[in-house]
Amino acid sequence: MPADSPSSVPLPDYEVEQYFPREHFDDSPEDVRRLRERYGYVRTYFKRHPAGHRDLQRWLNQTRIGMTYDVYLTQSVKMALVAAALGSLLGLAVTLVLTQMGVLANASSPVRVGVGYNLVALLLPYKVFILGTFLVLLLGGLSGAGTYYARYYMPRSRAEMRGRSVDVLLPHAIVYMYALSHGGMSFLEVIRSVADAPDYGEVSREFEMIDRDMELFGNDLFTALRNARNLTPSINFEQFLDDLLSVLDSGGDVTAFLDRESSTYLEEARDEQEDFIETLSMLSEVFVAAFVAAPLLLIVTLMVISFLGGNTLVQLYALNYLIFPLGMALFLLLIDVLSAPYTQDTVRTKHDTTVVEEIWATLREFAAVVRREIERAREERWGDSGETASTGVASDGGVVDARFDHYRRENVVSNLRELVGDPVDIMRRQPYLSAFVTVPIALVAPIAAVVLGLATPSIDAMLADPYNTTVWLVVLPFAIVAIPLTVFHELRTRRERTLERRFPDTLNLLSSANQMGIPLVEALALVSRWSSGALADELRALRNDIRWNYDAHTALMAFASRLGVPQLSRVIRLIASGGRTSGDLSRVLSVAAEDTRNRYKLEKSRRRAMGSYIAIVVMGYLVYLFVILMLGASYLAPLAEMTAPTTASNGQELPIGIASVPLANFHVVFFHSALIQAVGSGLLAGKLADNSALSGLKYALGLSALALVAFALV
Numbered sequence: 001m002p003a004d005s006p007s008s009v010p011l012p013d014y015e016v017e018q019y020f021p022r023e024h025f026d027d028s029p030e031d032v033r034r035l036r037e038r039y040g041y042v043r044t045y046f047k048r049h050p051a052g053h054r055d056l057q058r059w060l061n062q063t064r065i066g067m068t069y070d071v072y073l074t075q076s077v078k079m080a081l082v083a084a085a086l087g088s089l090l091g092l093a094v095t096l097v098l099t100q101m102g103v104l105a106n107a108s109s110p111v112r113v114g115v116g117y118n119l120v121a122l123l124l125p126y127k128v129f130i131l132g133t134f135l136v137l138l139l140g141g142l143s144g145a146g147t148y149y150a151r152y153y154m155p156r157s158r159a160e161m162r163g164r165s166v167d168v169l170l171p172h173a174i175v176y177m178y179a180l181s182h183g184g185m186s187f188l189e190v191i192r193s194v195a196d197a198p199d200y201g202e203v204s205r206e207f208e209m210i211d212r213d214m215e216l217f218g219n220d221l222f223t224a225l226r227n228a229r230n231l232t233p234s235i236n237f238e239q240f241l242d243d244l245l246s247v248l249d250s251g252g253d254v255t256a257f258l259d260r261e262s263s264t265y266l267e268e269a270r271d272e273q274e275d276f277i278e279t280l281s282m283l284s285e286v287f288v289a290a291f292v293a294a295p296l297l298l299i300v301t302l303m304v305i306s307f308l309g310g311n312t313l314v315q316l317y318a319l320n321y322l323i324f325p326l327g328m329a330l331f332l333l334l335i336d337v338l339s340a341p342y343t344q345d346t347v348r349t350k351h352d353t354t355v356v357e358e359i360w361a362t363l364r365e366f367a368a369v370v371r372r373e374i375e376r377a378r379e380e381r382w383g384d385s386g387e388t389a390s391t392g393v394a395s396d397g398g399v400v401d402a403r404f405d406h407y408r409r410e411n412v413v414s415n416l417r418e419l420v421g422d423p424v425d426i427m428r429r430q431p432y433l434s435a436f437v438t439v440p441i442a443l444v445a446p447i448a449a450v451v452l453g454l455a456t457p458s459i460d461a462m463l464a465d466p467y468n469t470t471v472w473l474v475v476l477p478f479a480i481v482a483i484p485l486t487v488f489h490e491l492r493t494r495r496e497r498t499l500e501r502r503f504p505d506t507l508n509l510l511s512s513a514n515q516m517g518i519p520l521v522e523a524l525a526l527v528s529r530w531s532s533g534a535l536a537d538e539l540r541a542l543r544n545d546i547r548w549n550y551d552a553h554t555a556l557m558a559f560a561s562r563l564g565v566p567q568l569s570r571v572i573r574l575i576a577s578g579g580r581t582s583g584d585l586s587r588v589l590s591v592a593a594e595d596t597r598n599r600y601k602l603e604k605s606r607r608r609a610m611g612s613y614i615a616i617v618v619m620g621y622l623v624y625l626f627v628i629l630m631l632g633a634s635y636l637a638p639l640a641e642m643t644a645p646t647t648a649s650n651g652q653e654l655p656i657g658i659a660s661v662p663l664a665n666f667h668v669v670f671f672h673s674a675l676i677q678a679v680g681s682g683l684l685a686g687k688l689a690d691n692s693a694l695s696g697l698k699y700a701l702g703l704s705a706l707a708l709v710a711f712a713l714v
Contacts, residue, residue, distance in 0.1 A: 039070075042077050046070040059155035062233040063162060064205070073152075080148040087143025091136035098135075099128060163233035164272070164341035165202040170236055171266040172570060173203040175595045178258035179578035179588050187254055188214075188221065193577055199570040206232055222248070236268055266598055273602055276342055277609045280335070280688055284613040287331060287684055288620040295324055295673065296627055303631075303666060313665055320673050328680035332687060339691045429564060431488035431694065438484050442477035449473065463664040466671050467711060475675070475704065486697040493695065495534060496565045500600045502535055503568060507575075507593035514586040521547050538562055553580055571596045607689055614685045614699075621681040621703055625710060628670045633714045636663050636670075671711055678703035 035044040046053070047070045057069040065072070173194060180190045194200060195208040206228060213224035222245065229241040240261060247257045298319055302312040427434045449455045455472035462469045506527055513523035524543035528536045538559060545555035556576035560569040571592045578588035679700045686696020 040074070043070050043074045046073045056152065056155065059159045061231055062159040063155050065155060072155075076148050076151040079151065080144040083147035084140045084144030088136050088140035090143075091139035092132075094139070095132035095135050099132065159233040161337075161341055162202050163235070163237075166206060166232065166234035167236045167265075167272055168269055168342055169201050169203045170234070170240065171262055171269050172595055172599070173200045173207075174240070174258055174262040174265060175591055176200065176570075176574045176577070178255065178262055179574050179591050181255040181258055182587060182591075183578050183580075187248075197570075197573055197577075199573050203237070206234075206237060236265060240265065270602065273342065273606060276338075277606060279338065280610060281613050283331075283335060283338075284617055284684070284688060287681075288616060291324060291328055291331070291680060292620040292624045292677070295319065295677070296624060299628075299669070299673070300631070306662070306666075313662060316665070316669055320669050320676065324673075325676055325680070328676075328684075332680075332683055332693065335684070335687050336691075336693075339687070342691070427484070427488045428491050431485050431492060434484040434488055435481065438481045442480040445476050445480055446473045449476070462668055466664075466668040470671065470675070471708065475708065478704075479701065482697050482701055485694065486701060489692075489694040490698065493690070493692075496567075498533065499535055499563060499565050500567060500596070500603075502531065503571070504593040504597040504600065506531060506535065506539070507571075507589050507596065511586040511589035511593065514589065520552065520585065552576070567599060568596070610688045614688055617681050617685050617688070618699070618703070621677055624677055625674055625707055628674050629710055629714050632667060632670050636666055671707075674707040674711070675704055678707050 032044065032048070035047060039047065050069070053069045053073070056072070060067060060069060060072060176197065177190050177194060180193055181187065185193070191207050192211050194204060195211040197204050209231070210224045210228045213219050213227055214221065219227070225241050225245055225248075229238050229245070232238050232241070243261065244254075244257070246252075247254060299316070302316050302319075306312045423437075446455070446457070449472040450457060455461065455469050457469075457473060509527050509530065510520070510523050513526060514520065518526070521543050524539050524546070528539035528543065531539060541562070542555055542559045545558060546552050549555060553576045556572050560572040563569075563572075574592050574595065575588060578585075578591070682698070682700025682703050683693050683696035685699040686692055686694065689695055
């Protein structure tokens with residue numbers, strides 16, 4: 001069992017009491033029997049041996065999994081047994097396959113002489129059974145042990161991820177706390193406000209625990225802060241709470257403390273991002289080595305072996321169509337997992353709705369209206385014996401007005417017409433929705449190509465004409481789906497970056513106008529006349545909302561929802577909450593502008609730093625494409641023209657059988673490998689640049705087009 005290392009620093013007593021279940025058991029037979037009756041044998045074992053699982057309990061608490069170590073390990077054992085059974089079945093299948101192929105029967109013993117040779121000779125008639133049993137036990141044991149230990153250390157990984165997420169968003173949360181404290185809000189209210197602000201992600205969850213500790217368990221502020229300090233997975237947040245406790249204990253100025261801490265932890269966030277960029281740079285180099293250089297080496301090696309008379313088609317197909325695509329997918333998944341804490345996308349609030357939710361809500365309401373109209377038509381055709389139809393009185397005593405149904409029907413139809421009347425706008429707001437249009441077209445396109453005789457879906461057609469067959473059956477459907485998705489995603493990304501770039505200047509102008517005594521509504525009117533594009537329109541809508549409804553907080557949150565930029569919703573919440581408590585709105589706007597500018601600078605510095613590594617990935621693909629083209633044009637093409645076996649000058653045949661080499665298969669693999677590499681390298685470039693696979697589609701499409709042009713010309 002994993003245990004604490006001897007060199008690990010022991011936890012303080014108060015941390016042990018907090019992290020660990022407060023149950024103590026004796027080793028008496030009666031107590032053990034009682035535990036087994038209550039918990040079962042497995043869980044009782046873990047309960048009686050807690051010393052080796054203190055770290056696991058700490059990780060479980062830090063990840064908010066909400067269970068004790070013994071329950072978690074009992075579940076892990078059950079899952080390990082299931083995995084072991086599946087692994088054993090896999091081992092049995094492998095054994096049957098190897099037995100049919102004669103591999104196990106032809107296996108030879110590594111022991112040839114010595115004392116053990118007689119024993120081997122005795123067991124030789126049973127070697128198929130023995131080797132099969134060994135394979136079943138090996139695969140079953142590896143599956144079970146791998147599942148158990150993977151689950152054991154998974155909470156540790158999740159705790160580390162949560163800690164990095166807290167570190168990234170902590171400077172912005174401190175700025176939010178400073179704005180509220182500067183406005184005169186008490187510190188308890190500041191904590192509750194941060195806990196209710198999901199825009200701050202894991203930091204909000206940490207403060208939610210502090211608030212719950214005081215509200216539900218009756219602890220005072222100092223105890224709640226100390227409990228959070230002992231439980232947080234973030235070292236930076238732990239240090240922040242230590243300093244905060246010192247300030248509160250000494251009666252210092254909390255507002256000034258928060259102002260200083262925001263700058264300090266912003267520098268920490270910059271250092272974290274630099275380390276992350278270095279990690280991405282290393283991974284980009286690993287990608288070039290593992291998925292550009294290695295495929296070239298293996299393909300050339302397999303081709304040479306084939307020329308020497310070996311059959312390498314199975315290995316070649318496995319590498320090109322299974323191993324390398326799967327490896328690229330896992331590599332992109334690894335980058336996505338590592339990048340998750342550094343994506344500062346906020347959690348959606350109750351004011352936010354997606355396009356999909358709007359469409360479904362409208363369709364549900366429309367379906368209800370249609371159902372009502374069908375019922376009304378049935379009542380008019382066959383009559384209705386119900387009390388409502390004859391008296392106009394509802395079951396609850398209210399009067400039914402026939403005009404309400406007409407209003408509801410017209411309102412739903414109007415909403416549906418407005419929502420779906422501009423499909424381009426919907427797809428620009430949510431690029432994934434373009435798949436509802438493009439995927440059916442992409443499915444029909446290959447069928448149309450086959451019907452028109454442009455391509456034939458067969459292996460012989462692929463070997464005879466790989467270029468046209470692949471283009472019509474694979475590349476065209478991919479392009480039909482990917483091109484609109486890329487266009488709408490890039491339009492949305494460009495809009496978000498434009499808003500992020502202009503928003504700090506807009507907030508500074510509002511702050512300056514407010515300092516000169518101009519009310520917020522009039523300042524919004526001035527700034528909207530100065531601005532242009534979508535931001536100006538939204539500022540005018542915000543001005544009208546505040547002027548008509550006299551509720552600045554609700555108007556600002558609706559403004560954040562309309563912008564649809566998650567990174568800005570955090571800043572708008574800061575303005576809305578800070579403006580509600582502070583009479584100095586100009587200071588709140590200045591703080592919000594600085595927070596937005598720092599966020600934009602961090603993203604811009606990442607994109608600038610990753611530009612060189614994107615170039616490395618693209619150049620690596622260009623080298624791959626050039627080598628593949630040279631192999632096909634300068635090596636395979638001349639060999640294909642030679643139909644007779646190659647002979648030497650003395651008439652003896654050389655040990656190279658060109659006629660038996662599957663040159664057509666190599667041509668197909670070369671062409672497809674270039675396309676697969678184009679898609680994989682393009683998606684990786686997008687993940688490196690913007691941490692988005694959708695951003696990599698433009699690179700994938702460009703590299704694929706380059707490969708198509710190159711193979712068409714060569």
